[in-house]
Amino acid sequence: MRYSGATHGWPHMIETEQLTRRYGSLTAVDGLTLRAEPGQVLGLLGPNGAGKSTVMRMISGFLAPSSGTARVCGFDVRKQSIKARRALGYLPEGAPSYGELTVREFLEFIARARGLKGEAAWNGFDSVVERLQLEAVLRQPIDTLSKGFRRRVGLAQAIIHDPPALMLDEPTDGLDPNQKHQVRSLIDAMARDRTILISTHLLEEVHALCSRVVIIAAGRLLADATPAELEQRSRYHGAVSFSAPGAGLAKRMLERLPEVSAVETDPLDGRVTVFPRTGRQVLGPVQALLREQGLELSELQLERGRLDEVFRQITTHAEQHP
Amino acid sequence: MSAVITVMRRELRSYFVTPMAWVFSVIFLILAGALTFYLGDFYARGQADLQPFFEFHPWLYLFLVPALSMQIWAEERKSGTMELLLTLPITATQAMLGKFFAAWLFVAMVLVLTFPIWLTVNYLGHPDNGVILASYLGSLLMAGAYLAVGCCMSTLTRSQVVAFILTAAVCFLLLLAGQPLVLDAAAGLLPPPLVQAVADLSFLHHFAAIARGVLDVRDVIYFVLSIVFWLMAGIIMLNLRRAS
Numbered sequence: 001m002r003y004s005g006a007t008h009g010w011p012h013m014i015e016t017e018q019l020t021r022r023y024g025s026l027t028a029v030d031g032l033t034l035r036a037e038p039g040q041v042l043g044l045l046g047p048n049g050a051g052k053s054t055v056m057r058m059i060s061g062f063l064a065p066s067s068g069t070a071r072v073c074g075f076d077v078r079k080q081s082i083k084a085r086r087a088l089g090y091l092p093e094g095a096p097s098y099g100e101l102t103v104r105e106f107l108e109f110i111a112r113a114r115g116l117k118g119e120a121a122w123n124g125f126d127s128v129v130e131r132l133q134l135e136a137v138l139r140q141p142i143d144t145l146s147k148g149f150r151r152r153v154g155l156a157q158a159i160i161h162d163p164p165a166l167m168l169d170e171p172t173d174g175l176d177p178n179q180k181h182q183v184r185s186l187i188d189a190m191a192r193d194r195t196i197l198i199s200t201h202l203l204e205e206v207h208a209l210c211s212r213v214v215i216i217a218a219g220r221l222l223a224d225a226t227p228a229e230l231e232q233r234s235r236y237h238g239a240v241s242f243s244a245p246g247a248g249l250a251k252r253m254l255e256r257l258p259e260v261s262a263v264e265t266d267p268l269d270g271r272v273t274v275f276p277r278t279g280r281q282v283l284g285p286v287q288a289l290l291r292e293q294g295l296e297l298s299e300l301q302l303e304r305g306r307l308d309e310v311f312r313q314i315t316t317h318a319e320q321h322p
Numbered sequence: 323m324s325a326v327i328t329v330m331r332r333e334l335r336s337y338f339v340t341p342m343a344w345v346f347s348v349i350f351l352i353l354a355g356a357l358t359f360y361l362g363d364f365y366a367r368g369q370a371d372l373q374p375f376f377e378f379h380p381w382l383y384l385f386l387v388p389a390l391s392m393q394i395w396a397e398e399r400k401s402g403t404m405e406l407l408l409t410l411p412i413t414a415t416q417a418m419l420g421k422f423f424a425a426w427l428f429v430a431m432v433l434v435l436t437f438p439i440w441l442t443v444n445y446l447g448h449p450d451n452g453v454i455l456a457s458y459l460g461s462l463l464m465a466g467a468y469l470a471v472g473c474c475m476s477t478l479t480r481s482q483v484v485a486f487i488l489t490a491a492v493c494f495l496l497l498l499a500g501q502p503l504v505l506d507a508a509a510g511l512l513p514p515p516l517v518q519a520v521a522d523l524s525f526l527h528h529f530a531a532i533a534r535g536v537l538d539v540r541d542v543i544y545f546v547l548s549i550v551f552w553l554m555a556g557i558i559m560l561n562l563r564r565a566s
Contacts, residue, residue, distance in 0.1 A: 060409040064565040086411040096402030098332070100339050105332075112328040113410045141339070157406070 013037045013195050014059060014088075014165050018068035021054050021219075028054045030219040031068065036197045036212075038164075041187060043210035044199040047315050051219040052199040053093050056169050059197075060090045072165050073195075086114070089163035093170060095154025099143035103134055103153055106142060110157040128156040131186060148179040155183065159190065166190065168198045172205060184208050203307045217315040231305030233313075240286045241273040242300040248272075250293055257285050273303070325412040329420025330427070337428055342390075347432045350386055354378065354436055370447025375439055376457045376533040380497055380526055383468045388489035390428070391472025392482040394421050395560075399480040414560040418553055422466075422473050429465045433458060453535030460532030463545040464525060468493050470552035477559040493525070496548075500524030 015035040021028045029051045036042035044052050057063040059070045061081045070077045075084035097106055107128065111121045129135055132152040137145055142153055151174070158166060171187065172180040187196060187209055198209065206213055206227050213230060215223040223230065231237055244250075247270060254263045254272075259280040264273045276282040283302050290297060337343040354375065358364050362374025398404035407417055443449050468489075475488040498504050500521045508520045521527070528541040 057405070060405075062405050062409050062564065082411045082413070085409055088409075090409050092402060092405040092409070094402055096406050098336060098403055099401070100336050101332070105335060109328065109332045109335075110410070112331075113325065113412055115324075115411065 014042075014070070014072055014167065014197050016055070016059065016068065016070040019055065019058060019065055019070055020067045021051075021058060021063065022066045028219050029058070032216065032219070032221055033068075034214050034221065034224065036165075036195045038195050039192060040211045041191045041196045041198060041209050043206050043213045044197060044216065045201065045203075045206060045213050045311065046199075046216040048201060050217045050315070052216065053169055054219075055216070056090075056092075056167055056197070056199060059167060060088065060092070061085050062092075086161075087163060087165055089158035089161065089166045091154050091158040091168040091171060094173075095151050097142050097150065097153055097157070100141060102139050102141055103145075103156075104138045106153065107156060107160060111160055114161040116161055124160045124162060127162075128160050131159075132156045147174050148176065151175055151179070151183070155186070163194070165195045166197070168196070170200055171198055172200070172202065203311060206307060215311065215314055222314050227307065228304075230307055230310050234305030234307070234310045235275060236273070236303045236309065237305035238281065238283075239273055239275045239303040240282050240300065241271055241303060242286075242290070242297055243269065243271045244290070244295045244297045246295065250290065250295060253289060253293070254286065257282070257289065259285050325416040326420045326423065329407075329412065329417055330424040333421050333424030334428065337424070342393075343428065346386065346390055346428075347435060350382065350432050351435060353382055353386075355439065357382070358439065370443055370449040371535070372439065372443055372449065372454050372457060373533055373535075375436075376461055379461045379533075380464065380529055383465055384493055384497060385490060387429070387465060387468040388472055388475075388486045388493065390425055391469050391476055391489055392485040393476070394425065394473055394485075395476040395556075396479055396482045396485045400482075408560070408564075415557050418473060418557050418560065422469060422549075422553055425469050425473075426462075426466050429469065430462055433462055433465075450535065456535050456537035457532055460529065460537055460541065460545075463542060463549075464529050464532070467496075467525065467545045467548040467552070470549040470556075471496070474552045474556035474559065477556050477563070496523060497525045500527040 013036055016032055019029055019032045032051075032055060034042070034044075044055065046052050054063065058065045059072065059077060061077050061084060065078065072084040073087040075087060077084045098109070101109070107125055108121075111124055116124050129138065132155055134149075134152060134156060137149055142150060145153070151171070155168070155171065158168065168187070172183050175183060184205070187198065190196065191211075198205075200206070210227060212226055213223070214221060215230075248265065251263050251265065251272065254260055254274055259276055259282045260274055261277045262275045264275070265271070266273070274282050274286050287300070290300075357378040358372075358375040362378065364374050367374065395404070398407060408414065440454060443454075444451070471492050472485070472489040475492065476482075476485040478488065479485050495504060501524070505517060505521055508517050512520070528544045531538055532541055
């Protein structure tokens with residue numbers, strides 16, 4: 001069942017408009033406006049307690065916004081709650097499920113509750129069982145499954161109705177590296193014709209998955225950019241780092257280059273990082289100088305920028321000055 | 323309607339895959355039998371009816387129904403499945419009705435399982451089976467009222483123990499609303515017409531006639547309205563929880 005109902009703009013998107021949620025005097029989400037479009041995986045990034053789950057709970061219809069609103073595929077979550085929920089697949093935080101039921105019973109319940117009947121129900125069921133490789137555990141009670149399987153069951157219930165919009169709250173939390181890879185491949189494969197919003201605090205996930213990132217802290221939007229744009233904000237962007245025996249000697253000479261603003265040596269492994277002045281390129285000059293000095297490089301790398309550094313910079317500032 | 327049935331089926335499934343259904347029905351059947359024969363003097367009365375059996379139902383329900391209803395929402399809240407359930411395309415009303423009917427249907431099944439006592443009384447004498455059927459229906463209605471209170475109380479907390487105690491306390495007050503225990507307290511606070519209204523809320527008062535086999539329309543309406551009232555209160559609590 002596909003939803004092509006809306007006639008204007010992007011029909012399949014998730015958007016929020018001045019979305020706000022207050023708990024008493026505490027403002028958990030503060031006037032957040034964002035938009036995820038089809039074919040896109042939008043990452044909602046923020047420190048723990050930034051309001052990521054609250055945002056998702058409002059979009060999913062579990063919590064009512066204090067003010068502002070959200071729309072799923074054009075359906076307002078306040079006025080057309082059921083239609084919005086129908087168009088959305090949602091994995092809540094921690095992937096909750098009825099542990100006493102078997103995987104089959106649980107997925108059948110979700111399919112029925114989503115109004116899937118007959119062939120549509122079977123197709124949905126078969127397709128998620130295959131995509132998430134649940135065949136072997138169908139008859140097992142969910143409580144007896146490993147964390148990785150439980151997470152996959154949670155994902156299965158979110159996509160069983162083939163929703164045009166998908167929202168996953170920390171989809172890879174607690175999974176081992178192989179399982180993470182599996183889940184990311186799945187999300188990536190589904191992203192082509194869907195709108196996907198994921199929340200995470202894992203920066204590797206941003207690289208692996210997201211086409212755009214929204215950073216929030218203390219309920220407010222701090223950045224809305226592509227991962228590459230964020231990397232450009234890093235002081236490591238365009239820097240060159242290398243390892244070489246006797247690199248300490250070259251440090252002085254590197255510092256004198258007109259393109260270089262600073263040179264740092266990692267005290268642990270002796271790796272040298274050369275930072276460019278704003279708007280300058282250092283790769284060429286550094287290479288030339290090293291060749292001149294006859295240093296045996298064991299490795300040299302042009303840095304794209306470090307997301308963890310940018311993330312820290314953006315979010316700690318906001319937490320200190322709320 | 324189909325959403326209500328879907329929720330109901332899932333609830334019933336959970337009852338039977340956990341020990342809950344079995345423990346509940348076995349304890350209910352043992353207690354119902356023991357109370358009837360020992361405290362109720364079933365044989366010594368020398369009458370072929372089930373009045374001593376039905377007279378204990380309000381007291382049995384008082385602690386068994388809260389034990390059945392306490393998990394209804396408290397458990398969903400605690401395990402996080404509430405977020406899953408209430409973000410499916412079903413309304414809070416449909417979810418509440420599905421859960422209520424599952425529990426009510428389960429109580430009905432347990433009541434059906436008390437049939438040996440009906441066989442016994444038919445073996446011993448010639449009871450009025452119409453009266454017995456009416457009493458069964460009345461008992462089921464009263465169980466529904468207890469359950470509706472439990473459904474409402476279970477929305478208030480994530481702790482099943484708290485839900486149990488709240489439900490048992492409210493049911494106890496409603497049970498005894500016609501007795502001096504409650505009426506004396508009410509008389510100090512309310513004008514006389516309202517005290518009478520409180521007295522009329524008594525489960526016991528409305529069930530007394532039913533236990534004797536008189537299924538009065540007013541008593542039926544009373545229990546049906548009680549069910550509707552408490553379920554609506556529970557649905558309002560669910561919707562308030564979203565906003566608060």
